Amino acid sequence: MADSAMAAGRRATATAAKKTAILRAGLDIFSRFGLHGATLDRLAGQAGVSKTNLLYYFPTKETLYIAVLQDLLDIWLAPLKAFRADSQPVAAISDYIRLKLAVSRDYPQASRLFCQEMLQGAPLLKSLLEGELKELVAEKTAIINDWIAGGRLAAVDAHHLIFTIWATTQHYADFSVQIEAVSGRTLQDDAFFHQAVEHIQRIILKGVCPR
Incomplete structure (x- = not known):
């Protein structure tokens, strides 16, 4: 049970860290290129995640923009x-x-x-x-x-x-x-x-x- 709780805690920490990295990347890219000038590839690259991973947390570019x-x-x-x-x-x-x-x-x-x-x-x-x-x-x-x-x-x-x-x-x-x-x-x-x-x-x- 203790090992399971620790693993869940690590997963939650990793998830929060990824979302934070994506939001920071969104702020940087959107503030420089705007919503229409930003691309998913550029956002994912800046966040250090795959495009698939980015879309797992934020299903669309607009969803990420609104979150930012x-x-x-x-x-x-x-x-x-x-x-x-x-x-x-x-x-x-x-x-x-x-x-x-x-x-x-x-x-x-x-x-x-x-x-x-x-x-x-x-x-x-x-x-x-x-x-x-x-x-x-x-x-x-x-x-x-x-x-x-x-x-x-x-x-x-x-x-x-x-x-x-x-x-x-x-x-x-x-x-x-x-x-x-x-x-x-x-x-x-x-x-x-x-x-x-x-x-x-x-x-x-x-x-x-x-x-």
């Missing part, structure tokens, strides 16, 4: 999920800006793939955007509006505040080539990362702090 998008949406939403009603408003917004910029630094491929999907009209992600994302944003804008009603923040539009944070932080991933061309630096430079965080925080917080 779901993973990156989880990464993208994690900072917003950390936004809590019992936080101090200025500290919460500051932390959200820092965490969103850290996502741009640590997961630039995910951010670019997400951007590509949005530019195409989000054909494979629209249901998630209109469901999970919309519900989460509604929950967090309600928190912001409560802070405003309590005089803890200036009277700003909560949706536009979130949109502004998305735009300013994701720009560093989606337009990283442009930023490096102009400044000669990237978010991988710790000093530049902290400078960007402090700059965005200062601009946005000046607009939301109570007058």
